[in-house]
Amino acid sequence: xxVGATGHRMLPPGxxxxxxxxxxxxxxxxxxxxxxxxxxxxxxxxxxxxxMVLALGxxxxxVVPATHYREALPADCRQAYDRQLAxxxxxxxxxxxxxxxxxxxxxxxxxxxxxxxxLAIWDGRPARxxxxxxxxxxxxxxxxxxxxxxxxxxxxxx
Numbered sequence: 001x002x003v004g005a006t007g008h009r010m011l012p013p014g015x016x017x018x019x020x021x022x023x024x025x026x027x028x029x030x031x032x033x034x035x036x037x038x039x040x041x042x043x044x045x046x047x048x049x050x051x052m053v054l055a056l057g058x059x060x061x062x063v064v065p066a067t068h069y070r071e072a073l074p075a076d077c078r079q080a081y082d083r084q085l086a087x088x089x090x091x092x093x094x095x096x097x098x099x100x101x102x103x104x105x106x107x108x109x110x111x112x113x114x115x116x117x118x119l120a121i122w123d124g125r126p127a128r129x130x131x132x133x134x135x136x137x138x139x140x141x142x143x144x145x146x147x148x149x150x151x152x153x154x155x156x157x158x
Contacts, residue, residue, distance in 0.1 A: 001030045003053075004038040004111040006136040007045025007121025007150075008157055010074075016048060018152040019121055023052045026119065026150060031056035038114045040065060040107050041084050043077035045121035045133075050084045061114065062088040065107035066096040104131030105139075112140045118147045123157055 011019060027035065035058030039046045050060055062085055066072070073081055085091065092110060096103035108131055112118055118140040120133060127134035140147045 001034060002036045002038065002114060002116045003027070003030065004115030004118045005046055005049035005121065006108055006111060006118060006133050007049070008123065008133060009042050009044035011044045012156065015155040018155045019045060019150065020048050020052065022150050022152040023049055026148070027052055027056055031058070033057060033059070036061060038063065038111050040111065041081050043074050047077060047080050047084065049119065049121065054087060059089045060084060060087055061090040063107045063110045064091060064093045065103040066094065066099040068097065069099050072099040101130035105135060108136035109139055112136060112143060112145050115145055118145050119150050120147055121150045123151050124149065
């Protein structure tokens with residue numbers, strides 16, 4: 001099963017724990033080598049998803065939105081990004097130089113296009129900027145890729 005992820009960044013610690021457990025429950029039936037996770041490896045939901053895919057014996061495909069993507073991530077999540085990127089079986093680097101909303105949307109579209117299912121770690125609210133979770137969800141719906149929202153009871157955004 002090829003599962004893409006899109007979701008909120010900068011999750012509060014309590015929400016991160018709730019999301020992690022919800023992802024475990026959702027992905028456990030797909031565990032093993034047939035599970036392929038597709039992600040941008042952004043801080044927050046993307047990195048939680050990537051770690052869960054790897055923990056369940058799946059493989060990871062990464063879409064890098066821009067040449068300077070890593071530098072645009074918060075410093076405290078770059079180590080996880082580097083570790084996950086090193087474990088990826090496939091890395092697709094888009095030809096945007098800087099991380100812009102257009103680069104994020106293009107990367108979100110690539111995640112959807114590579115996926116049989118999109119998991120949206122999402123509170124259901126509109127995107128805060130182009131290329132946000134809500135925009136990626138709308139793109140998936142328009143293109144016929146099934147979307148499942150993962151937003152456990154008690155979760156909140158900072």
